[in-house]
Amino acid sequence: MAAGLKYAILDTDFVFKANIIKSETSALADEALKFPDYQFFCHQKLKEELGDHGSGEAKLWLERKIASGEITCYSDGQIITEIREKLHGFCYDYYRSFLKQGCDLFDVGFYARYFMPLDEWLEKGEDSTEAFLAVLCSCEDGIGHQKSYGEIKAFVLVQVLRLLYGMETYIFCSDDFGARQGFANGAQIPCISILSVFLKMRLNGKGMEEVQPFFQSFVHWCTNRENPQTHVRVWVFREGSDKRERTPLASILQDIYEGLYCVRKNGDLQRIT
Numbered sequence: 001m002a003a004g005l006k007y008a009i010l011d012t013d014f015v016f017k018a019n020i021i022k023s024e025t026s027a028l029a030d031e032a033l034k035f036p037d038y039q040f041f042c043h044q045k046l047k048e049e050l051g052d053h054g055s056g057e058a059k060l061w062l063e064r065k066i067a068s069g070e071i072t073c074y075s076d077g078q079i080i081t082e083i084r085e086k087l088h089g090f091c092y093d094y095y096r097s098f099l100k101q102g103c104d105l106f107d108v109g110f111y112a113r114y115f116m117p118l119d120e121w122l123e124k125g126e127d128s129t130e131a132f133l134a135v136l137c138s139c140e141d142g143i144g145h146q147k148s149y150g151e152i153k154a155f156v157l158v159q160v161l162r163l164l165y166g167m168e169t170y171i172f173c174s175d176d177f178g179a180r181q182g183f184a185n186g187a188q189i190p191c192i193s194i195l196s197v198f199l200k201m202r203l204n205g206k207g208m209e210e211v212q213p214f215f216q217s218f219v220h221w222c223t224n225r226e227n228p229q230t231h232v233r234v235w236v237f238r239e240g241s242d243k244r245e246r247t248p249l250a251s252i253l254q255d256i257y258e259g260l261y262c263v264r265k266n267g268d269l270q271r272i273t
Helices: 012-020 028-033 045-052 056-068 076-087 091-106 110-114 116-123 129-143 150-165 177-186 194-203 208-224 249-257
Strands: 006-010 038-043 071-074 169-172 231-238 241-248 261-263 269-271
Touching: 006 150, 012 028, 012 045, 012 056, 012 194, 012 208, 028 056, 028 194, 028 208, 038 045, 038 056, 038 150, 045 056, 045 150, 056 071, 071 076, 076 091, 076 129, 076 150, 091 110, 091 116, 091 129, 091 150, 091 177, 110 116, 110 129, 116 129, 150 169, 150 177, 194 208, 194 249, 194 261, 194 269, 208 249, 231 249, 241 249
Parallel strands: 006 038, 006 169, 038 071, 231 269
Antiparallel strands: 231 241, 261 269
């Protein structure tokens, strides 16, 4: 494994938005995959949820990137197989533990509502990947397609890759503040949000004139959607503590290129004082 390589997990919301945000020649999602020293992964659930989003373009993009080898896609069956190959026994217990941790991060009652049949199956002491996956599938059928839980599956994949390979692992994820807080603070998984992608592009040597078309596309999407967004919250150290303050979205890129921001572990921008 190359020195300094980092594993990066893609979540549904990031891929969906990063395919909407684009210049005349490429999508922001393509620019993210060019970041040096990252190896990209996703969970199979991402494919399904992109379909539920109604984003055929993003789904086709993902399928192309998986086919080209730029993104490695894991199914639950592959996860179980790799845990078994690397660590032999207890593969089902590991999966169940990671799944429950992920559920508890985002909704404490989620596991109890939908996944208790997994506990009942484990108590029987059976050893059949096919049977385990059948129970898991039955549980997920009970959730339905309108309740997004791709972030939970992304969390499971992060923990599996950490367990098996001990690699530094990041998640390119939702702009939802609560979700990013869960990843960063609850599970110590550094987040890369859409906004922090623009900062990374600058740090990777992209000139402002190269990044501007992507940023303008982002601003246009934010201000023209059903619930328009004209400001974002950034962290500012004031009166002895960090506070989140509303900042005009249109000013963010200029401030990034003036070196006014760094990025926090949850993917938020932090004003440098």
